[in-house]
Amino acid sequence: MKVVIIDYGAGNTRSVSMALERLGAEAILSSDVAEISSADKVIFPGVGHARPAMQALRQRGLDIAIPQLKQPLLGICLGMQLLCAHTDEGDTPCLGVFDQRVRLFPPDLKVPHMGWNTTIALRAGDVFPSGWYYFVHSYYVPANADTALTCHYIHDFSAAMRRNNFYAVQFHPEKSGTAGELLLSQFLKL
Amino acid sequence: MLAKRIIPCLDIKDGRTVKGVNFENLLDAGDPVELAALYAGKGADELVFLDITATLEKRKTLYAMVEQVASRINIPFTVGGGISELADVGILLNSGADKISINSAAVRRPQLISEIADKYGNQCVVVAIDARREKDKWIVYLNGGRLHTGLELFAWAAEAERLGAGEILFTSMDHDGTKEGFAIDALSHMTQTVNIPVIASGGAGTMAHFADVFTQGAADAALAASIFHFREVAIPELKQYLMHHNIPIRL
Numbered sequence: 001m002k003v004v005i006i007d008y009g010a011g012n013t014r015s016v017s018m019a020l021e022r023l024g025a026e027a028i029l030s031s032d033v034a035e036i037s038s039a040d041k042v043i044f045p046g047v048g049h050a051r052p053a054m055q056a057l058r059q060r061g062l063d064i065a066i067p068q069l070k071q072p073l074l075g076i077c078l079g080m081q082l083l084c085a086h087t088d089e090g091d092t093p094c095l096g097v098f099d100q101r102v103r104l105f106p107p108d109l110k111v112p113h114m115g116w117n118t119t120i121a122l123r124a125g126d127v128f129p130s131g132w133y134y135f136v137h138s139y140y141v142p143a144n145a146d147t148a149l150t151c152h153y154i155h156d157f158s159a160a161m162r163r164n165n166f167y168a169v170q171f172h173p174e175k176s177g178t179a180g181e182l183l184l185s186q187f188l189k190l
Numbered sequence: 191m192l193a194k195r196i197i198p199c200l201d202i203k204d205g206r207t208v209k210g211v212n213f214e215n216l217l218d219a220g221d222p223v224e225l226a227a228l229y230a231g232k233g234a235d236e237l238v239f240l241d242i243t244a245t246l247e248k249r250k251t252l253y254a255m256v257e258q259v260a261s262r263i264n265i266p267f268t269v270g271g272g273i274s275e276l277a278d279v280g281i282l283l284n285s286g287a288d289k290i291s292i293n294s295a296a297v298r299r300p301q302l303i304s305e306i307a308d309k310y311g312n313q314c315v316v317v318a319i320d321a322r323r324e325k326d327k328w329i330v331y332l333n334g335g336r337l338h339t340g341l342e343l344f345a346w347a348a349e350a351e352r353l354g355a356g357e358i359l360f361t362s363m364d365h366d367g368t369k370e371g372f373a374i375d376a377l378s379h380m381t382q383t384v385n386i387p388v389i390a391s392g393g394a395g396t397m398a399h400f401a402d403v404f405t406q407g408a409a410d411a412a413l414a415a416s417i418f419h420f421r422e423v424a425i426p427e428l429k430q431y432l433m434h435h436n437i438p439i440r441l
Contacts, residue, residue, distance in 0.1 A: 012283070012288070014260070014284065014286055015260060015286055015288070018260055018261050018286065019264065021261070022261075022262075022264065047310075047313075048310070048311050107385055110385050111385065111386075112312065112313055112356065112386075113192065114313065114356070114357070114410075115192050115193060115195055115235070115410065115411070116192070116193040116195065116440040117191065117192045117193065118191060132193070132440045134265070134266060136313045137313075138312075153192060172266075174264070175264065175265060175266045175288065176264070176265075177230070177264050180264065
């Protein structure tokens with residue numbers, strides 16, 4: 001099985017590839033459209049600011065290629081937000097796989113939302129088990145028709161979403177202990 | 191519900207844990223990777239590695255250790271100690287650390303906080319502050335308490351947040367090592383002063399101290415070293431205890 005982690009200079013690809021290695025999967029880091037398109041599974045990580053991240057995707061033609069992928073893709077953290085239509089972070093248009101607008105948490109509680117939080121499954125049959133996951137983010141995707149797991153912090157928001165072959169999680173499965181490992185291994189088995 | 195975090199702290203010298211660790215069933219108690227794996231398995235929510243290596247040449251050993259920890263451990267971890275410039279941060283994050291903690295370097299050159307936050311994001315910048323009470327003020331100290339900075343604790347914490355810190359790790363030097371409880375009043379003031387997570391450090395001796403620091407001190411996380419290393423408090427029992435006291439905890 002060929003697993004490719006999209007490497008576009010935004011984020012902690014290292015900890016994702018190490019997590020996959022612990023599960024016995026070798027992953028290739030690549031920003032090459034042909035390499036990514038030929039993968040069996042694609043992982044789309046991301047840490048940092050949305051605007052430079054989108055710029056980096058456009059420079060590599062990935063803004064066109066990613067929404068056209070047919071194999072299972074897992075967006076993580078900023079990767080999930082970039083799969084939405086738009087983010088308020090830097091007022092940035094994104095990839096549009098999920099028809100959602102990403103919003104900034106109001107300062108009612110501490111921002112970023114950082115640490116372990118519980119999630120609730122809204123539908124059965126996806127690769128996302130409910131449980132404790134590790135979150136670090138200041139922007140969130142509101143709960144919507146594609147939401148598979150919700151989490152509560154200030155608002156109910158999408159902890160995980162799925163539309164067709166596009167899977168996405170707001171938390172970091174690679175840092176979420178055994179719960180995160182289970183999720184990643186289920187994704188690899190798709 | 192967002193859980194309160196329990197964070198064991200490991201002191202590292204030349205790539206090995208120091209200050210003594212008392213665990214059975216560890217092949218090598220000095221091996222940070224093995225100890226980290228053990229704590230992660232017992233339910234630690236995060237780990238902090240504090241490098242007290244004296245010389246720059248030995249930093250390479252630290253980087254190798256960070257890589258090993260990252261390859262084995264599936265929970266977040268922070269590395270602190272000896273970070274004075276942006277380049278140090280890049281190496282540690284690329285080696286697999288999730289966050290870095292800066293202390294003296296941030297006091298000497300506060301702009302470093304912004305530089306790291308701009309390049310790598312606020313979430314990876316932990317500003318560590320050591321302070322002690324003097325009359326009616328809390329004063330920030332450096333170099334293990336030898337250097338009085340004249341900075342007032344809460345003003346400095348607010349400034350660190352403004353510059354881009356993602357978390358504050360506050361150690362009360364008056365409480366550190368006493369095992370008589372955390373600096374509840376100062377922590378309570380701190381958590382009202384800043385709108386970023388606050389990690390409490392210094393004074394943990396009993397499970398009740400953790401309950402107090404989360405309820406009265408409103409801390410987001412509590413850090414301790416020796417009580418975990420010498421098994422005076424076990425993480426699974428501590429978490430059960432906190433849950434019975436209605437404190438949100440990941441089990």
